[in-house]
Every structure is written in structure tokens, then in C-alpha cells.
Amino acid sequence: MTEQELIQGYETEIQYQKHMIENLGRWFSLFFALASIGLVLIYLFHQSNLLAFIAGIVLAALGMLAMLVFGYGIYRGRLNLHKVIDDFEEKLKLAQ
Numbered sequence: 001m002t003e004q005e006l007i008q009g010y011e012t013e014i015q016y017q018k019h020m021i022e023n024l025g026r027w028f029s030l031f032f033a034l035a036s037i038g039l040v041l042i043y044l045f046h047q048s049n050l051l052a053f054i055a056g057i058v059l060a061a062l063g064m065l066a067m068l069v070f071g072y073g074i075y076r077g078r079l080n081l082h083k084v085i086d087d088f089e090e091k092l093k094l095a096q
Contacts, residue, residue, distance in 0.1 A: 003095050006091065006095070007092075010084070010088040010091075013084060014081065014084060014085060014088070017077065017080065017081045017084065018081065020077060021074055021077045021078060021081065024070050024073050024074045024077060025074060027066075027070050028067060028070040028071060028074065031062075031063045031064075031066035031067045031070060032063065032067055033063075034059055034062065034063035034066070035059065035060050035062075035063025035064050035067060036063070037056075037059055037063075038055075038056045038057065038058070038059030038060030038061070038062075038063055039056065039060050040056070041053065041055055041056025041059065041060075042056035042057060042060060043056075044056075
């Protein structure tokens with residue numbers, strides 16, 4: 001494997017991981033909106049409509065749980081990305 005192939009491979013991997021972290025961020029935003037809608041339903045229907053109130057509780061709970069999962073995925077993805085970048089820099093130093 002040549003140095004140019006090594007550089008190209010790492011650059012491709014870094015771009016791919018950045019793209020996946022962005023995708024996780026989009027899912028996080030979606031579930032934030034879902035949790036927000038649930039909280040609005042809870043606020044608006046806490047006295048009048050039991051079905052809408054229960055739907056709000058379910059949406060808020062699912063949205064918040066999903067936000068925790070995707071937030072943790074983003075956190076771990078960023079840690080992994082930094083490890084790949086550090087490894088790439090180390091190999092570039094050794095190649096010189």
C-alpha cells in the first residue's frame with residue numbers, strides 16, 4: 001500500500017464517519033421534535049382530552065428515550081472519529 005492510498009483511505013473513512021454523525025444529528029432533531037409535540041399535547045390536553053394527554057405522554061417519553069440513544073451515538077461517534085484522525089496523523093508522522 002502506497003502512502004497516497006493510505007491517505008486516500010483515511011480521508012474517505014473520515015468523511016464517511018462525519019456523514020454518519022450528521023445523519024445521527026438529523027435523527028436526534030426528529031426525535032426532539034417528537035418529544036416537543038408530546039410535551040405540547042400534555043400541556044394543552046392535561047385536563048380536557050384523556051386520549052390526547054396519553055398520546056402526549058407516549059410521544060414525549062419515546063422522543064426523550066430516542067434522544068438519549070442517538071445523543072449517545074453521536075458522542076461515541078465523535079470519540080471514534082477523533083481516534084481515527086489521531087491514528088491517521090500518527091501514521092503520517094511515521095511515514096515521513
